[in-house]
Amino acid sequence: MTERRYNQDEVRKIFEVAAARAPDQTATSSEASGLTLAEVQGIGSEVGLEPALVARAAAALDARPLRRSLGLPIEVGRVVHLARNLTDDEWDQLVAELRSTFRAKGKVTTSGGIREWRNGNLHAALEPTQGGYRLRLGTLKGDAAGINALGATGLAAGVITSAALWLSGEMGDALLVGSFFTASGIAAFVTNALRLPRWANTREEQMEHIAARMARITSSQGDAGQ
Numbered sequence: 001m002t003e004r005r006y007n008q009d010e011v012r013k014i015f016e017v018a019a020a021r022a023p024d025q026t027a028t029s030s031e032a033s034g035l036t037l038a039e040v041q042g043i044g045s046e047v048g049l050e051p052a053l054v055a056r057a058a059a060a061l062d063a064r065p066l067r068r069s070l071g072l073p074i075e076v077g078r079v080v081h082l083a084r085n086l087t088d089d090e091w092d093q094l095v096a097e098l099r100s101t102f103r104a105k106g107k108v109t110t111s112g113g114i115r116e117w118r119n120g121n122l123h124a125a126l127e128p129t130q131g132g133y134r135l136r137l138g139t140l141k142g143d144a145a146g147i148n149a150l151g152a153t154g155l156a157a158g159v160i161t162s163a164a165l166w167l168s169g170e171m172g173d174a175l176l177v178g179s180f181f182t183a184s185g186i187a188a189f190v191t192n193a194l195r196l197p198r199w200a201n202t203r204e205e206q207m208e209h210i211a212a213r214m215a216r217i218t219s220s221q222g223d224a225g226q
Contacts, residue, residue, distance in 0.1 A: 073200040077138035154185025
């Protein structure tokens with residue numbers, strides 16, 4: 001697997017977030033392009049930015065909706081870069097934290113050096129990379145796209161049915177039936193518009209908690225996993 005590299009704009013954003021958490025420290029990304037996390041941390045260290053702050057800022061850059069439907073988030077993910085593998089005890093701690101945070105038992109599997117915890121569309125995978133390891137978190141709102149499709153179908157049915165009845169001279173039925181289908185379609189869209197941003201925000205906060213927990217787990221035992 002290829003290690004994640006950050007372009008100049010991404011490095012600038014990382015330093016902006018990291019410096020905001022350490023307001024007396026600043027860094028520049030004028031010469032930075034295509035850098036690994038370790039290289040970005042090295043640049044930050046030169047101006048006093050702690051590597052942990054830079055790592056969390058870089059992780060925050062990856063915490064964004066992965067997929068949208070009609071402008072609404074339906075998939076959320078995050079990547080936490082690790083310098084080393086987790087010990088079996090640390091992995092057990094992570095699984096316990098995942099179950100507690102997401103309130104789901106889930107299922108643990110291991111395949112080809114990849115350890116994964118999965119509960120339906122929600123998953124966390126510990127994977128080797130060229131420069132270390134990463135924890136990849138992701139979740140998909142399974143019914144979101146279907147509800148959007150239902151809304152679009154309702155609106156289309158309302159227009160088509162209304163037009164057909166109107167042309168046949170049944171104006172009263174056209175208004176009644178068309179309004180019913182249109183209202184159903186709008187209701188589906190409104191449902192998603194109200195719930196999906198809240199769902200995405202909640203999942204991002206939970207993933208931020210897991211990322212912070214991972215930082216504590218891996219820093220508590222130094223290079224124990226090597």
